[in-house]
Amino acid sequence: MNVDFSALTTTLSQHGYKLTRQRRAVVEVVAHGQTRLSAADVYAQAQRACPDLGLTTVYRTLEILAELGAIRRVHLDDGCEGFAPASAEHGHHLICSNCKMTIEFEDCDMRKLLDRVAARTGFKIEQHWLELVGRCPKCLQKAAARK
Amino acid sequence: MNVDFSALTTTLSQHGYKLTRQRRAVVEVVAHGQTRLSAADVYAQAQRACPDLGLTTVYRTLEILAELGAIRRVHLDDGCEGFAPASAEHGHHLICSNCKMTIEFEDCDMRKLLDRVAARTGFKIEQHWLELVGRCPKCLQKAAARK
DNA sequence: TTCCTAATTGAAAATCATTTTCAATTAGGC
DNA sequence: GCCTAATTGAAAATGATTTTCAATTAGGAA
Numbered sequence: 001m002n003v004d005f006s007a008l009t010t011t012l013s014q015h016g017y018k019l020t021r022q023r024r025a026v027v028e029v030v031a032h033g034q035t036r037l038s039a040a041d042v043y044a045q046a047q048r049a050c051p052d053l054g055l056t057t058v059y060r061t062l063e064i065l066a067e068l069g070a071i072r073r074v075h076l077d078d079g080c081e082g083f084a085p086a087s088a089e090h091g092h093h094l095i096c097s098n099c100k101m102t103i104e105f106e107d108c109d110m111r112k113l114l115d116r117v118a119a120r121t122g123f124k125i126e127q128h129w130l131e132l133v134g135r136c137p138k139c140l141q142k143a144a145a146r147k
Numbered sequence: 148m149n150v151d152f153s154a155l156t157t158t159l160s161q162h163g164y165k166l167t168r169q170r171r172a173v174v175e176v177v178a179h180g181q182t183r184l185s186a187a188d189v190y191a192q193a194q195r196a197c198p199d200l201g202l203t204t205v206y207r208t209l210e211i212l213a214e215l216g217a218i219r220r221v222h223l224d225d226g227c228e229g230f231a232p233a234s235a236e237h238g239h240h241l242i243c244s245n246c247k248m249t250i251e252f253e254d255c256d257m258r259k260l261l262d263r264v265a266a267r268t269g270f271k272i273e274q275h276w277l278e279l280v281g282r283c284p285k286c287l288q289k290a291a292a293r294k
Numbered sequence: 295t296t297c298c299t300a301a302t303t304g305a306a307a308a309t310c311a312t313t314t315t316c317a318a319t320t321a322g323g324c
Numbered sequence: 325g326c327c328t329a330a331t332t333g334a335a336a337a338t339g340a341t342t343t344t345c346a347a348t349t350a351g352g353a354a
Binding site: 075094096097103105107108109110112113114116117118120121122123124125126127128129130131132133134135136137140 | 222241243244250252254255256257259260261263264265267268269270271272273274275276277278279280281282283284287
């Protein structure tokens with residue numbers, strides 16, 4: 001489920017990025033992330049390990065990680081951008097609306113739908129963006145225990 | 148494909164909203180929209196018919212229309228929020244990455260996928276966000292004619 | 295190990311999209 | 325026509341994000 005810290009730093013290196021303390025701190029947070037995180041979330045957490053980390057660097061690093069495919073942008077209902085770990089080349093996210101826990105899933109299996117819509121509209125479909133929102137097992141349990 | 152201006156103003160009325168000149172101008176743009184539009188897009192167009200329209204009112208009106216289900220929020224890759232007409236209770240949008248022309252489609256038919264992911268993860272899935280991006284027939288034709 | 299330099303940093307400033315404030319205006323019910 | 329709650333928009337505020345630029349540093353080369 002999680003992406004590997006070490007694989008990630010290697011990827012950064014291979015793409016010509018220097019491995020600064022700040023970048024390592026950000027990658028650490030992202031690699032162990034179980035929830036979708038905003039830049040502010042990442043900053044708050046990474047700053048504990050790296051107190052001289054600036055928010056600007058968080059934004060920059062997240063941008064690079066997204067470009068490298070290590071994280072994926074997810075839509076947040078409060079307006080700001082979120083990121084979630086991406087271990088798969090092609091995947092989507094399922095997010096708990098309560099605790100924000102995030103799970104990646106790969107097999108969206110949309111071939112049929114895409115073909116159908118394409119055939120009907122004449123479009124050539126190049127991308128699809130899918131995000132699922134619901135309640136995770138834990139939050140469901142909590143809600144049940146509350147009744 | 149388009150939502151009806153008149154049905155929209157009636158809906159607004161029925162929900163207790165006054166039909167101001169400004170709101171009419173916004174609804175006019177939205178009702179005839181063939182593309183996904185940002186607030187700024189709507190403002191630029193609606194202002195022609197209603198020169199004393201303020202951007203604030205555009206935002207407010209779009210918000211109301213979204214709440215009433217007349218338009219739907221779509222994800223824009225440039226960061227700001229977009230809106231697209233919604234004539235169906237439940238639908239999604241297909242957007243041309245070139246000209247931004249937007250088509251709504253209803254039959255996302257995701258039952259199977261949702262059930263599969265739910266079964267695997269233990270989540271109770273409540274919402275799904277789906278958006279397709281590609282090239283519309285017109286832009287495809289242009290690109291072909293260019294070769 | 296040391297040196298060097300291009301890459302990187304972050305505080306401050308800037309930018310951008312959006313929301314709030316509040317006095318002035320107005321839609322529409324009576 | 326009157327009245328009032330709803331609505332307006334310019335200005336200000338807000339919050340997320342990006343840019344600027346002098347200072348710092350990662351890591352390759354010697």
